[in-house]
Amino acid sequence: MSTYTLPTALAEIVDDFQALTEPDRLQLLLEFSRGLPELPERLKDHPELLEQVVECQSPLFLTIESEKEPDGARKYRLFFKAPQEAPTTRGFAGVLHEGLDGLTAEEILAVPDDMPELLGLTRAITPLRMRGMTAMLGRIKRKVAAASRLDH
Numbered sequence: 001m002s003t004y005t006l007p008t009a010l011a012e013i014v015d016d017f018q019a020l021t022e023p024d025r026l027q028l029l030l031e032f033s034r035g036l037p038e039l040p041e042r043l044k045d046h047p048e049l050l051e052q053v054v055e056c057q058s059p060l061f062l063t064i065e066s067e068k069e070p071d072g073a074r075k076y077r078l079f080f081k082a083p084q085e086a087p088t089t090r091g092f093a094g095v096l097h098e099g100l101d102g103l104t105a106e107e108i109l110a111v112p113d114d115m116p117e118l119l120g121l122t123r124a125i126t127p128l129r130m131r132g133m134t135a136m137l138g139r140i141k142r143k144v145a146a147a148s149r150l151d152h
Contacts, residue, residue, distance in 0.1 A: 006115065007107045010099030017119040026124055032094030033087040039079055050081055051143070055135035057128055058086030060093060062136065064143045075102050076144050088125060092133040095119070096140065105148035109141055 006014060017025050043049055043063065050061035061081040066074050078101045080093040100108050116133040 006111060007099065007103055010111065010115070013095055013099050014115070014118045017121070020120075022120070022124045025120055029091035029095070029119075029121065030087050032092075032098065033090035034094075036080060036082065036090050036094040036097060039081050043079055043081075050079070051139065053132065053136050053139050056082075056089050056132035058083060058089040060086075060089050060132070060136065062093070062139060062143075064140065064147060066147055073104055074148070075104060076108060076147070077101055078140060088129050089132060092116070092129075092136060096133075096136055100140065105144050108144045109148075111137065111141070113138060113141075 017028060020028060038044075047061070050063045053060045053062060059082070063079050065077045065079070067077060068074055078097050080090075080097060082090040082093050084090070100111070113134065115137060116130055122130055
């Protein structure tokens with residue numbers, strides 16, 4: 001698979017990872033971990049609005065919200081909660097947030113399920129952690145698919 005099938009922001013992130021050596025890829029993942037936005041106030045005190053991705057080794061919770069654009073298009077916002085002491089999990093969430101936040105359902109649903117493998121981390125990170133990222137992407141896609149059915 002090539003990056004041209006990915007949404008622009010996600011393709012750029014994948015290209016950035018692929019341009020680096022493995023140790024530098026881990027450093028970039030750490031940067032994404034630090035860049036993961038905090039939950040907005042309306043979600044912080046309402047854990048029931050977030051869904052846990054149980055496949056992740058560290059506790060990771062996510063939710064989506066849809067917004068209708070002035071042109072009538074519906075964009076999806078992604079929200080994640082992961083502990084600071086789980087940089088790999090936070091990094092994966094950061095990659096998905098930066099690469100998918102604000103896209104349409106069609107754009108998000110078109111992302112191949114094996115996209116996490118494109119980051120070139122499969123030798124540097126345990127298979128269990130890679131499965132966690134794949135599960136995060138799968139959960140986002142399921143939630144977006146369900147929400148887009150309700151929105152139409």
